[in-house]
Amino acid sequence: MAKPRAKRKTRAEASTRTRRNGERFLDFRKIGAIMRKNLTVILRDKTRLLPLLLFPVFMIVIFGYTTGTAPTHIPAAVIAYDHSPLSQQFQETIAQSQTFAVRSVVSTEGEGRKLLDAGTVRVLIVLPAGMQETIDGGGQVAVTVVVDESDSAIAATSRQVLTALTDSFSARLSQERIAALQRDIDAAASTLRSTALSQQDGYATIGESASAAEGSLVQAAALIAAEKKAVTGSAPPPTLFIPRTIPKGERFVNAGDVSLVETTASASAGAQADLLNRALAFLDRAAVSIGRSVSLAGSSAAKGAAQQGYQAQQERVEKPMHALRVFTAYAPGDLRSPIVYEEKPAYGTGKRAVDFLIPAIIALTIFQGAVMGMGRAVVGEKREGSLTRVFLTPTSNATIILGTLFFYIIFELFRSTFLILFAVTLFHVQIEGSLLAIGLLLVIYAGVSTGIGMILSSMVSTEQQYQGLALLVGMPTVFLAGVFFPLEAMPRLFQILADFLPVTYAAEALRDVMIKGFGLSLIIPPLLLLLLFLAGTLGLLFVVFKRDIE
Amino acid sequence: MSRNIIDIQHLTKRFGAFTAVDDMHLEVREGEIFGFLGPNGAGKTTTISILTTLIKPTRGTAIVDGHDIREDAIGVRSVIGVVPQSFALFPELTAEENLAYIGRLYGLSEAEIKKRSDELLETVSLSQYKDRIAGIFSSGMKQRLSLAASIISNPKILFMDEPTTGLDPQSRIAMRELTKKLNRKGMTIIYTTHDMDEAEKICDRITIMDEGCIVADGTAKELKKLGGETVIEIELAQPDEAIVVELQKLRFVTAAEREGKLILLRVKRQENIFYELSDFFRKRKRDVHEIRFKEPTLEEVFIKLTQKELRD
Numbered sequence: 001m002a003k004p005r006a007k008r009k010t011r012a013e014a015s016t017r018t019r020r021n022g023e024r025f026l027d028f029r030k031i032g033a034i035m036r037k038n039l040t041v042i043l044r045d046k047t048r049l050l051p052l053l054l055f056p057v058f059m060i061v062i063f064g065y066t067t068g069t070a071p072t073h074i075p076a077a078v079i080a081y082d083h084s085p086l087s088q089q090f091q092e093t094i095a096q097s098q099t100f101a102v103r104s105v106v107s108t109e110g111e112g113r114k115l116l117d118a119g120t121v122r123v124l125i126v127l128p129a130g131m132q133e134t135i136d137g138g139g140q141v142a143v144t145v146v147v148d149e150s151d152s153a154i155a156a157t158s159r160q161v162l163t164a165l166t167d168s169f170s171a172r173l174s175q176e177r178i179a180a181l182q183r184d185i186d187a188a189a190s191t192l193r194s195t196a197l198s199q200q201d202g203y204a205t206i207g208e209s210a211s212a213a214e215g216s217l218v219q220a221a222a223l224i225a226a227e228k229k230a231v232t233g234s235a236p237p238p239t240l241f242i243p244r245t246i247p248k249g250e251r252f253v254n255a256g257d258v259s260l261v262e263t264t265a266s267a268s269a270g271a272q273a274d275l276l277n278r279a280l281a282f283l284d285r286a287a288v289s290i291g292r293s294v295s296l297a298g299s300s301a302a303k304g305a306a307q308q309g310y311q312a313q314q315e316r317v318e319k320p321m322h323a324l325r326v327f328t329a330y331a332p333g334d335l336r337s338p339i340v341y342e343e344k345p346a347y348g349t350g351k352r353a354v355d356f357l358i359p360a361i362i363a364l365t366i367f368q369g370a371v372m373g374m375g376r377a378v379v380g381e382k383r384e385g386s387l388t389r390v391f392l393t394p395t396s397n398a399t400i401i402l403g404t405l406f407f408y409i410i411f412e413l414f415r416s417t418f419l420i421l422f423a424v425t426l427f428h429v430q431i432e433g434s435l436l437a438i439g440l441l442l443v444i445y446a447g448v449s450t451g452i453g454m455i456l457s458s459m460v461s462t463e464q465q466y467q468g469l470a471l472l473v474g475m476p477t478v479f480l481a482g483v484f485f486p487l488e489a490m491p492r493l494f495q496i497l498a499d500f501l502p503v504t505y506a507a508e509a510l511r512d513v514m515i516k517g518f519g520l521s522l523i524i525p526p527l528l529l530l531l532l533f534l535a536g537t538l539g540l541l542f543v544v545f546k547r548d549i550e
Numbered sequence: 551m552s553r554n555i556i557d558i559q560h561l562t563k564r565f566g567a568f569t570a571v572d573d574m575h576l577e578v579r580e581g582e583i584f585g586f587l588g589p590n591g592a593g594k595t596t597t598i599s600i601l602t603t604l605i606k607p608t609r610g611t612a613i614v615d616g617h618d619i620r621e622d623a624i625g626v627r628s629v630i631g632v633v634p635q636s637f638a639l640f641p642e643l644t645a646e647e648n649l650a651y652i653g654r655l656y657g658l659s660e661a662e663i664k665k666r667s668d669e670l671l672e673t674v675s676l677s678q679y680k681d682r683i684a685g686i687f688s689s690g691m692k693q694r695l696s697l698a699a700s701i702i703s704n705p706k707i708l709f710m711d712e713p714t715t716g717l718d719p720q721s722r723i724a725m726r727e728l729t730k731k732l733n734r735k736g737m738t739i740i741y742t743t744h745d746m747d748e749a750e751k752i753c754d755r756i757t758i759m760d761e762g763c764i765v766a767d768g769t770a771k772e773l774k775k776l777g778g779e780t781v782i783e784i785e786l787a788q789p790d791e792a793i794v795v796e797l798q799k800l801r802f803v804t805a806a807e808r809e810g811k812l813i814l815l816r817v818k819r820q821e822n823i824f825y826e827l828s829d830f831f832r833k834r835k836r837d838v839h840e841i842r843f844k845e846p847t848l849e850e851v852f853i854k855l856t857q858k859e860l861r862d
Contacts, residue, residue, distance in 0.1 A: 388638060
């Protein structure tokens with residue numbers, strides 16, 4: 001017991017000594033005191049503490065959902081000019097992708113454009129008329145895609161995923177086709193082999209043609225097998241890569257016999273066609289010979305039996321012939337990619353990301369400017385007492401509120417004009433829609449923003465507190481406005497939150513007018529909504545804006 | 551004589567459980583400089599804020615020049631002016647622009663504003679700085695400009711909330727002179743201050759507030775009678791303990807003590823004391839060099855009444 005007490009004493013003495021000697025380089029007791037003071041200060045200032053805690057939570061959630069992960073459930077519309085099973089299949093593939101949520105299937109592009117203009121959907125996928133027919137006939141079709149550029153992340157993801165989806169769908173289709181061809185040709189080869197064997201005596205012509213055709217078919221089958229290998233042997237979907245030529249020295253296995261065929265040179269498309277044409281010619285001759293042998297059969301009974309047998313054989317020959325014709329009819333690329341991805345611009349021509357960014361930036365800067373500016377305008381004047389002096393004059397709240405509001409509306413109009421002129425001069429941004437509509441939107445929206453700023457500043461008493469609050473309100477707006485981060489990638493809660501932000505509607509409506517060239521009549525719904533916001537904001541402002549300086 | 555320009559009845563203000571002003575009754579007469587004294591937290595600022603319609607009372611009311619503060623705030627605002635503790639003007643605006651802005655909020659015409667602001671800038675000796683931005687002004691200049699802004703509407707009543715706090719002696723004197731000048735022109739002035747000396751110098755009547763209540767009310771002279779005892783300093787040729795003991799036996803003396811050559815007496819009254827004391831010493835054949843009466847200071851009265859030091 002005595003010992004530690006003695007120790008403590010010496011330590012106390014030591015500290016007295018150092019105190020007497022002046023300051024120490026590191027005084028942990030004082031460091032502790034400073035830390036404790038800061039903790040107490042921050043814990044007592046709840047209005048500052050809360051934003052400080054909530055802000056990082058918000059940031060983590062936002063970035064956690066938007067960084068690295070592509071947006072999902074992008075609203076899309078399918079314009080189906082074709083209602084074939086193939087078209088259905090393609091739509092299912094899109095629906096299953098998770099990237100897109102097919103909101104509606106319409107039958108004309110006009111209807112689709114309306115949905116795109118309204119912002120209901122971000123992507124239009126046009127399935128062409130006679131899709132199945134064309135592909136079955138050996139042709140190639142293009143799936144046309146119209147992407148709304150307003151959100152660059154969404155546009156990029158849409159493009160990437162749709163290209164991959166189309167490619168992989170196309171590859172699967174070509175695999176199926178090649179497999180079917182292979183089956184047909186194998187069957188034809190075996191038929192012809194048996195024909196050749198059975199006709200060797202007496203009907204040499206048939207036999208020769210058949211065996212020659214078989215030989216060609218065997219080679220064709222090998223080629224198709226190589227084709228199949230080329231298709232399946234590559235990386236799996238969604239980023240399917242199809243080599244344009246079969247690599248040099250490729251070995252492939254004869255499907256019929258067990259002989260190895262080695263191509264010394266690349267099997268060019270021309271060589272393939274040549275080989276297949278030869279097989280076709282032999283098949284033609286075999287078919288002709290079969291036909292002739294039917295007519296040459298002796299007795300009527302024998303003739304009948306032979307005819308049936310030959311007809312069966314002929315059919316079996318004709319099937320691969322058809323398949324081969326289809327195969328040769330394909331341009332080499334078409335077999336491999338029966339469906340290709342094509343894109344059409346959404347609005348006008350040559351709209352770039354910057355064109356879509358400008359309206360959003362205007363909407364954001366107005367909001368941010370108003371919210372930040374009100375710190376000085378209301379809280380600052382309140383603290384300095386100049387607002388109190390105004391309160392002492394026979395001036396009503398409404399007068400004070402409207403005086404502040406009108407000024408900032410004009411100020412924001414001026415600021416936006418400057419921004420637009422800057423964008424026009426520097427980035428050659430073109431304003432498509434009516435200037436009146438833009439002006440009207442800006443007036444109402446600046447009113448809403450200033451009102452919100454005034455409400456916030458009526459709720460706090462110091463500029464520091466206001467900064468915290470403004471940060472808490474202002475920064476999430478940047479993220480939730482859907483300008484830099486796709487809203488579609490965020491949790492449902494955030495999407496709902498965004499629905500309650502005036503910036504969402506202002507940015508969209510401004511974009512509609514500036515980029516899509518909407519007239520005043522087309523932006524009436526967002527305009528009314530913003531007016532509603534204005535009414536709500538002013539109503540709340542009149543309630544919270546108190547003269548009481550308690 | 552003169553009518554009551556402010557009449558406070560049952561005025562009460564509570565902030566939650568805390569009562570800042572407790573059932574106050576007070577009258578201010580037209581044309582007087584009325585001093586409002588009290589320690590910090592006594593309820594002075596709250597009372598002023600209620601009278602100037604910045605906050606609403608919990609109970610009771612006040613009639614300011616015929617306008618009820620509860621029912622006719624606008625009426626009240628049109629007859630009062632307030633010089634706040636802080637500058638409370640716009641440092642980015644010039645002296646003249648500041649006055650014009652406040653003038654417009656009072657609804658004055660541009661011609662009136664021009665006339666008034668020229669007059670007022672002259673009154674507060676800022677004419678030559680009228681085109682300078684107020685932000686660069688010294689504290690004294692700012693306070694003078696603030697005063698000018700407060701009276702641009704030519705109010706009947708001017709509230710001055712510690713107008714000299716933080717000013718240098720010259721500026722203090724200037725402020726006091728201005729206040730008196732305005733009062734001579736007929737303006738009723740409600741003056742809060744911490745400076746007892748100042749209150750005594752310029753106020754016709756003083757009210758001392760503490761914990762939401764009025765503790766005393768009257769002229770400086772009247773207040774001094776209420777508080778503290780008069781101290782008499784007697785300078786004797788040879789003071790000794792015996793004489794102190796004898797002095798203590800006198801009817802009007804409450805306490806006597808010796809401090810070096812001085813004898814300090816605390817007395818209950820002042821009348822006839824001089825004669826009685828002279829008589830006392832003559833009888834004992836003592837040489838008296840001097841008998842000095844020391845009146846209690848307002849500060850002493852204040853501390854006695856509120857049991858608090860004036861500043862914090």
